[in-house]
Amino acid sequence: MDTLYLRRRITNAFALALGTAATLFGLAFLAWILWATLRQGIAALDWKLFTKITAYGDQGGLSNAMVGSLIINLIGIAVATPIGVLAGTWLAEYANRTRLGESIRFLNDILLSAPSIVMGLFVYTIIVLPSTVLTHGNTTFSGFAGGVALALIALPVIVRTTDEMLRLVPSTLREAALSLGVPQWKLTSQILLRAARSGIVTGVLLALARISGETAPLLFTAFGNNFMTLNPLDKMSSLPQVIYQYANDPGDTLHALAWAGAFVVTLFVLLLSLTSRLLLSRKVSHD
Amino acid sequence: MSTSPAATAIPEQRATRDARHDRLFAGLLKACALIVLASLLGAAFATLWGGREAFGTFGWHFLANSAWDPGNQDYGALVPVYGTLATSFIALLIAVPVSFGIALYLSEVAPRWLRTPVASAIELLAGIPSIIYGMWGLFIFAPFFAEHIKPWLTNYLGNNPDDGHPSWVAAHVPFVGKMFASDYPFGASILTAGIVLAVMIIPFISSVMREVFQTVPTRLKESAYALGSSTWEVVWDIVLPYTRSAVIGGIFLGLGRALGETMAVTFVLGNAMELSSSLLDPGASIASTIANQFSEAVGLQKSALMALAFLLFVVTFIVLLIARMMLRRLASREGR
Numbered sequence: 001m002d003t004l005y006l007r008r009r010i011t012n013a014f015a016l017a018l019g020t021a022a023t024l025f026g027l028a029f030l031a032w033i034l035w036a037t038l039r040q041g042i043a044a045l046d047w048k049l050f051t052k053i054t055a056y057g058d059q060g061g062l063s064n065a066m067v068g069s070l071i072i073n074l075i076g077i078a079v080a081t082p083i084g085v086l087a088g089t090w091l092a093e094y095a096n097r098t099r100l101g102e103s104i105r106f107l108n109d110i111l112l113s114a115p116s117i118v119m120g121l122f123v124y125t126i127i128v129l130p131s132t133v134l135t136h137g138n139t140t141f142s143g144f145a146g147g148v149a150l151a152l153i154a155l156p157v158i159v160r161t162t163d164e165m166l167r168l169v170p171s172t173l174r175e176a177a178l179s180l181g182v183p184q185w186k187l188t189s190q191i192l193l194r195a196a197r198s199g200i201v202t203g204v205l206l207a208l209a210r211i212s213g214e215t216a217p218l219l220f221t222a223f224g225n226n227f228m229t230l231n232p233l234d235k236m237s238s239l240p241q242v243i244y245q246y247a248n249d250p251g252d253t254l255h256a257l258a259w260a261g262a263f264v265v266t267l268f269v270l271l272l273s274l275t276s277r278l279l280l281s282r283k284v285s286h287d
Numbered sequence: 288m289s290t291s292p293a294a295t296a297i298p299e300q301r302a303t304r305d306a307r308h309d310r311l312f313a314g315l316l317k318a319c320a321l322i323v324l325a326s327l328l329g330a331a332f333a334t335l336w337g338g339r340e341a342f343g344t345f346g347w348h349f350l351a352n353s354a355w356d357p358g359n360q361d362y363g364a365l366v367p368v369y370g371t372l373a374t375s376f377i378a379l380l381i382a383v384p385v386s387f388g389i390a391l392y393l394s395e396v397a398p399r400w401l402r403t404p405v406a407s408a409i410e411l412l413a414g415i416p417s418i419i420y421g422m423w424g425l426f427i428f429a430p431f432f433a434e435h436i437k438p439w440l441t442n443y444l445g446n447n448p449d450d451g452h453p454s455w456v457a458a459h460v461p462f463v464g465k466m467f468a469s470d471y472p473f474g475a476s477i478l479t480a481g482i483v484l485a486v487m488i489i490p491f492i493s494s495v496m497r498e499v500f501q502t503v504p505t506r507l508k509e510s511a512y513a514l515g516s517s518t519w520e521v522v523w524d525i526v527l528p529y530t531r532s533a534v535i536g537g538i539f540l541g542l543g544r545a546l547g548e549t550m551a552v553t554f555v556l557g558n559a560m561e562l563s564s565s566l567l568d569p570g571a572s573i574a575s576t577i578a579n580q581f582s583e584a585v586g587l588q589k590s591a592l593m594a595l596a597f598l599l600f601v602v603t604f605i606v607l608l609i610a611r612m613m614l615r616r617l618a619s620r621e622g623r
Contacts, residue, residue, distance in 0.1 A: 008520070020388075020392050023393070025388075029489075030412045033419065036426075037419060083319045087323055090313075095320070104320050108323050110607045111323060113543050113603075115547025118596050121333065121334055121593065125333035185311075189312070209414065213415075213419070215416075215417070219578060244418060255426065265418070270414055
């Protein structure tokens with residue numbers, strides 16, 4: 001009897017200790033990765049990062065990549081936000097509990113973690129290839145194509161948050177408006193979407209955080225460009241793509257620049273996701 | 288209803304207008320929702336279409352062929368498929384117990400004030416872009432692995448340790464010696480990629496586990512405690528069986544991530560298009576092969592890469608489908 005009791009206690013203590021160790025293991029990796037990025041990134045920070053373009057190689061900076069990232073991300077968000085918000089609205093307001101609605105909601109959840117490199121190849125097939133043929137090779141890879149690829153990754157995030165946020169809106173609001181004779185499109189666009197606005201904005205920010213670090217879908221869509229360009233129909237470089245290229249370079253002179261870029265991207269993404277999470281938790285706890 | 292014709296005409300007009308607007312609005316919304324569907328189907332068809340030449344040339348043999356030879360125009364999916372499955376499997380092998388430990392710690396062991404900050408910190412890992420994992424893996428972890436972990440593995444588990452005699456484990460357990468034999472001096476390998484992937488998917492799996500652990504009714508746990516169960520027994524015998532389907536769903540979600548991950552793997556896999564029995568040798572995954580070769584590939588090679596992408600998409604789709612169905616099962620039992 002006593003030995004059984006002792007054995008159970010030991011098993012328990014052992015399991016709980018292992019759980020604690022697992023948590024420390026996870027936290028250690030987090031600290032290790034952040035520390036590496038911070039140390040190497042700050043060491044490589046320099047003004048020329050923001051003023052010079054990548055064409056100068058190790059004497060240059062990343063300014064064209066930063067501008068490119070900004071443009072591509074903006075295109076991605078600009079394409080994904082209206083489509084995502086409207087689709088999410090349809091799921092929450094029009095197709096809740098219908099068969100088609102449930103299947104699209106389900107497939108959207110799958111799209112949320114679909115491999116991003118396949119999305120890049122998809123956009124390559126539907127935008128890069130046709131534009132090459134139509135313009136006789138004048139326009140091949142483009143910042144626009146990169147933006148669309150990122151939009152496909154941002155889309156499910158925005159659809160999901162919009163859907164969830166709208167379903168949090170109390171149904172008394174709908175009933176009150178409908179009983180006053182407000183048509184459904186007006187109710188949806190002017191009352192419900194307004195009520196869920198802050199949640200939807202958070203979803204868009206989360207989507208932006210998600211796509212800002214994406215590299216794989218940009219390799220065959222925006223491709224990269226060593227010079228500054230503001231034309232979305234040009235090949236365009238982006239921070240993650242330049243980091244990928246520089247980190248893979250056999251010489252180490254470019255590695256410092258890659259770390260600096262990595263630092264900038266990580267800082268941006270983490271700040272963005274922290275802010276949106278903070279907004280989200282405040283929103284949910286109030287409701 | 289004795290109103291004048293003029294008075295009824297206005298509301299009626301308005302009603303038809305509203306009805307028309309309603310239909311238009313609903314149609315617009317539905318079209319946007321269908322775009323979600325279209326992008327999934329489109330990605331599948333686009334890669335299938337792009338890979339038609341490779342599928343047509345090689346047929347089913349494509350799946351079993353370990354060659355990847357641009358010189359002879361001979362391509363097979365076996366090496367990248369093996370690399371994808373092996374790295375993901377290693378990642379799960381590490382990530383599942385660790386994630387379970389984290390969920391156990393956060394839901395039962397940690398003091399209340401510590402739970403939210405630690406959980407957010409772990410979730411921060413999920414927010415780090417995969418290219419950062421890749422860089423960390425390439426510049427920090429792979430050298431560390433080559434210097435500290437790999438020699439230990441080859442010496443104690445491998446076939447050809449430094450002193451020339453196979454280790455005790457290699458001599459007594461089949462396959463293990465081959466799995467950990469390597470004379471390749473660098474850190475990039477299938478095992479390294481698996482470990483980096485594990486770190487990447489730990490936050491996904493652990494946050495699902497933690498969330499579903501919290502859905503277990505308190506009275507169920509309290510009944511077990513009242514009967515004298517220890518914390519571990521409550522988690523293992525009550526919480527885990529109750530949440531089993533969702534836990535499996537969370538694991539599959541992590542698997543889906545691991546299968547399709549590109550950047551973190553590409554940096555630390557070594558990108559060697561040959562089959563090796565050792566986990567310490569470099570390899571290739573589907574995503575890393577595409578990332579490395581697609582921009583320079585033409586003709587049949589490009590088609591073979593598209594065919595690989597199609598395979599990856601189909602496999603991840605199935606894995607994620609299972610994941611979502613498993614997750615949904617618990618939700619529906621709760622009546623959510």
